[in-house]
Amino acid sequence: xxxxxxxxxxxxxxxxxxxxxxxxxxxxxxxxxxxxxxxxxxxxxxxxxxxxxxxxxxxxxxxxxxxxxxxxxxxxxxxxxxxxxxxxxxxxxxxxxxxxxxxxxxxxxxxxxxxxxxxxxxxxxxxxxxxxxxxxxxxxxxxxxxxxxxxxxxxxxxxxxxxxxxxxxxxxxxxxxxxxxxxxxxxxxxxxxxxxxxxxxxxxxxxxxxxxxxxxxxxxxxxxxxxxxxxxxxxxxxxxxxxxxxxxxxxxxxxxxxxxxxxxxxxxxxxxxxx
Amino acid sequence: xxxxxxxxxxxxxxxxxxxxxxxxxxxxxxxxxxxxxxxxxxxxxxxxxxxxxxxxxxxxxxxxxxxxxxxxxxxxxxxxxxxxxxxxxxxxxxxxxxxxxxxxxxxxxxxxxxxxxxxxxxxxxxxxxxxxxxxxxxxxxxxxxxxxxxxxxxxxxxxxxxxxxxxxxxxxxxxxxxxxxxxxxxxxxxxxxxxxxxxxxxxxxxxxxxxxxxxxxxxxxxxxxxxxxxxxxxxxxxxxxxxxxxxxxxxxxxxxxxxxxxxxxxxxxxxxxxxxxxxxxxxxxxxxxxxxxxxxxxxxxxxxxxxxxxxxxxxxxxxxxxxxxxxxxxxxxxxxxxxxxxxxxxxxxxxxxxxxxxxxxxxxxxxxxxxxxxxxxxxxxxxxxxxxxxxxxxxxxxxxxxxxxxxxxxxxxxxxxxxxxxxxxxxxxxxxxxxxxxxxxxxxxxxxxxxxxxxxxxxxxxxxxxxxxxxxxxxxxxxxxxxxxxxxxxxxxxxxxxxxxxxxxxxxxxxxxxxxxxxxxxxxxxxxxxxxxxxxx
Numbered sequence: 001x002x003x004x005x006x007x008x009x010x011x012x013x014x015x016x017x018x019x020x021x022x023x024x025x026x027x028x029x030x031x032x033x034x035x036x037x038x039x040x041x042x043x044x045x046x047x048x049x050x051x052x053x054x055x056x057x058x059x060x061x062x063x064x065x066x067x068x069x070x071x072x073x074x075x076x077x078x079x080x081x082x083x084x085x086x087x088x089x090x091x092x093x094x095x096x097x098x099x100x101x102x103x104x105x106x107x108x109x110x111x112x113x114x115x116x117x118x119x120x121x122x123x124x125x126x127x128x129x130x131x132x133x134x135x136x137x138x139x140x141x142x143x144x145x146x147x148x149x150x151x152x153x154x155x156x157x158x159x160x161x162x163x164x165x166x167x168x169x170x171x172x173x174x175x176x177x178x179x180x181x182x183x184x185x186x187x188x189x190x191x192x193x194x195x196x197x198x199x200x201x202x203x204x205x206x207x208x209x210x211x212x213x214x215x216x217x218x219x220x221x222x223x224x225x226x227x228x229x230x231x232x233x234x235x236x237x238x239x240x241x242x243x244x245x246x247x248x249x250x251x252x253x254x255x256x257x258x259x260x261x262x263x264x265x266x267x268x269x270x271x272x273x274x275x
Numbered sequence: 276x277x278x279x280x281x282x283x284x285x286x287x288x289x290x291x292x293x294x295x296x297x298x299x300x301x302x303x304x305x306x307x308x309x310x311x312x313x314x315x316x317x318x319x320x321x322x323x324x325x326x327x328x329x330x331x332x333x334x335x336x337x338x339x340x341x342x343x344x345x346x347x348x349x350x351x352x353x354x355x356x357x358x359x360x361x362x363x364x365x366x367x368x369x370x371x372x373x374x375x376x377x378x379x380x381x382x383x384x385x386x387x388x389x390x391x392x393x394x395x396x397x398x399x400x401x402x403x404x405x406x407x408x409x410x411x412x413x414x415x416x417x418x419x420x421x422x423x424x425x426x427x428x429x430x431x432x433x434x435x436x437x438x439x440x441x442x443x444x445x446x447x448x449x450x451x452x453x454x455x456x457x458x459x460x461x462x463x464x465x466x467x468x469x470x471x472x473x474x475x476x477x478x479x480x481x482x483x484x485x486x487x488x489x490x491x492x493x494x495x496x497x498x499x500x501x502x503x504x505x506x507x508x509x510x511x512x513x514x515x516x517x518x519x520x521x522x523x524x525x526x527x528x529x530x531x532x533x534x535x536x537x538x539x540x541x542x543x544x545x546x547x548x549x550x551x552x553x554x555x556x557x558x559x560x561x562x563x564x565x566x567x568x569x570x571x572x573x574x575x576x577x578x579x580x581x582x583x584x585x586x587x588x589x590x591x592x593x594x595x596x597x598x599x600x601x602x603x604x605x606x607x608x609x610x611x612x613x614x615x616x617x618x619x620x621x622x623x624x625x626x627x628x629x630x631x632x633x634x635x636x637x638x639x640x641x642x643x644x645x646x647x648x649x650x651x652x653x654x655x656x657x658x659x660x661x662x663x664x665x666x667x668x669x670x671x672x673x674x675x676x677x678x679x680x681x682x683x684x685x686x687x688x689x690x691x692x693x694x695x696x697x698x699x700x701x702x703x704x705x706x707x708x709x710x711x712x713x714x715x716x717x718x719x720x721x722x723x724x725x726x727x728x729x730x731x732x733x734x735x736x737x738x739x740x741x742x743x744x745x746x747x748x749x750x751x752x753x754x755x756x757x758x759x760x761x762x763x764x765x766x767x768x769x770x771x772x773x774x775x776x777x778x779x780x781x782x783x784x785x786x787x788x789x790x791x792x793x794x795x796x797x798x799x800x801x802x803x804x805x806x807x808x809x810x811x812x
Contacts, residue, residue: 070685072685078498080458081434081498086434145692152642186678186692190676193676194697256696265643
């Protein structure tokens with residue numbers, strides 16, 4: 001932890017503590033967390049986006065030589081992970097650094113930038129921080145992996161694999177016709193690897209003889225529950241009936257254990273041609 | 276870090292007498308029985324209780340003794356119980372509950388905008404409770420009244436750091452970790468003074484220059500080693516005889532881009548042994564060198580002693596998120612066993628200390644790569660039963676596909692995307708002498724992602740994937756009792772005994788359920804354990 005982070009932590013802690021103490025004494029509404037309450041305001045969001053775009057150009061012109069065009073740093077510090085940037089409120093911390101520079105560290109003053117230009121640069125930095133923070137496993141950002149990046153196999157090898165292992169259930173001109181138009185590239189790949197969500201079916205035989213057939217809803221070792229073909233739900237203690245489960249994904253599960261990375265790339269490359 | 280003293284909001288309350296319910300640190304050194312005074316019950320992390328009233332022969336008649344409602348706040352915490360009072364927590368809240376009957380004694384709710392967020396549990400020292408919060412603060416609360424005594428800021432929430440980890444108390448040290456893996460930030464452990472929160476020492480997961488081996492496990496032509504990773508999400512364990520604190524650290528950053536950080540990236544994905552008085556590193560074992568799959572090593576390092584291959588050993592076992600089971604000599608961190616407990620295709624072999632060697636072909640690639648091993652298990656606590664010699668872990672076999680979406684040296688954040696396909700969950704009982712699976716609870720759902728408790732009653736308590744709470748035979752995995760409480764169980768069961776009645780506690784969604792045998796055996800309550808009302812206003 002750098003010295004300036006330590007300082008800003010202390011400052012942040014003091015501010016939070018002071019706000020907390022104040023509010024506790026007032027018995028008033030609790031203070032808003034970092035970033036404030038999350039009420040959406042489309043007009044303000046659009047204005048912020050426009051400012052960020054202006055800021056992007058200004059940043060490229062004035063700052064990118066040292067901080068890189070995406071603000072991740074180069075000769076100068078990374079501004080995405082900068083505590084000073086993240087703790088800035090309306091330019092109170094960034095403004096003075098831009099205006100005065102950090103001459104001792106080699107950053108000249110940028111005193112010709114107007115305060116509205118500095119605001120635009122800050123809007124750009126905030127949008128970059130949001131972008132990088134969203135770049136998580138669960139975030140929306142990398143969902144647009146282009147097909148070209150995934151299609152590193154060959155159509156011929158993919159078709160040969162398909163014909164050998166998939167064609168008994170699927171057809172490129174039947175159920176899979178146009179499949180590559182239906183799903184974006186990563187979704188198509190993940191779905192052919194394992195199309196989860198398809199329920200199992202079961203045949204339940206009760207001791208008196210009758211058989212019940214339907215979609216398997218519950219099977220936890222203690223109870224068996226199915227949605228019957230008549231639409232009604234039925235359940236039994238598991239130890240009182242005989243249950244035969246049919247998992248339509250069993251073939252996919254068996255293949256999933258055997259795929260090599262090359263198989264995956266080849267099959268995707270082939271399926272991507274089914275448009 | 277003296278300025279933190281300025282953050283103290285209220286003077287510490289002077290101790291008024293010595294109430295019966297005050298936490299006695301000696302509790303943590305005794306075999307686990309009547310109380311559950313810390314996150315894992317005791318320092319060993321075994322989550323094994325010597326209580327036998329509920330046992331293999333009678334567990335089928337286990338019934339509800341009482342329930343406690345938070346009225347909607349969901350619970351992910353491990354409760355603690357000391358002398359008849361149970362403390363449970365959520366993001367910014369603590370409830371003190373009469374452990375005999377479930378009645379609330381007090382409710383602490385911090386006045387902040389966001390009351391949500393998860394919490395893993397509180398720690399107790401004398402008459403103080405400690406918890407870490409979603410905005411990365413450490414709070415000290417009076418255990419008698421539920422009034423806040425002080426709070427300190429321990430990490431930077433604008434960098435998406437958050438609290439939640441249950442602190443660990445070792446003598447006069449309150450030891451805390453920190454969480455978060457959205458923005459790249461460096462992990463650490465801190466020890467603070469129980470009275471005023473003043474920092475006593477700090478251990479950083481990111482090495483300093485004079486620590487040559489660790490320093491050289493990162494490139495230094497970018498700032499990647501200062502951004503780091505190595506978060507300290509889950510409470511560690513402690514060996515009083517060696518005076519060593521064991522803690523696991525999280526993954527390096529950028530998470531799925533290894534090219535940006537060529538090297539082993541110490542001390543991420545590492546079990547570290549520290550001196551709890553100084554924070555100095557004594558040894559380390561890196562369970563995922565140069566991790567590129569988010570396989571943080573935060574699963575409990577479980578401590579036990581015994582004979583291993585004819586030699587008396589002090590051991591540490593961990594079932595890791597990366598699919599590998601390790602038994603280490605906990606005096607020096609050398610592996611006695613390194614063995615996969617689920618298929619793990621990312622491992623090329625093991626080095627001379629038993630650390631795995633990752634296969635570079637299984638690092639995330641722009642066109643995707645198929646990886647097995649993770650998430651073999653997660654942070655939910657396992658259990659070790661010294662009677663059976665079995666280590667119980669809720670495991671998951673799954674195929675992951677990992678995409679590198681942000682290549683290059685300037686990548687930050689996650690830098691990739693992963694999907695897990697077709698997972699198969701089961702409870703596995705691992706023989707600690709061989710690392711082999713002794714039994715696997717059947718595949719009809721038994722074996723979820725919940726924490727585990729084992730007892731001398733020859734029982735294993737957990738929840739299954741269908742969210743049934745279950746008691747299994749410790750030798751065979753056969754289900755002997757189950758109930759479906761209708762929620763989800765994300766933490767671990769605990770057990771304690773009061774008035775000679777044994778209780779098993781499950782926190783399920785927003786309800787704490789206490790199960791016991793239908794009625795207490797015919798005994799008078801034991802006078803020396805007192806009643807909570809005498810010292811609780």
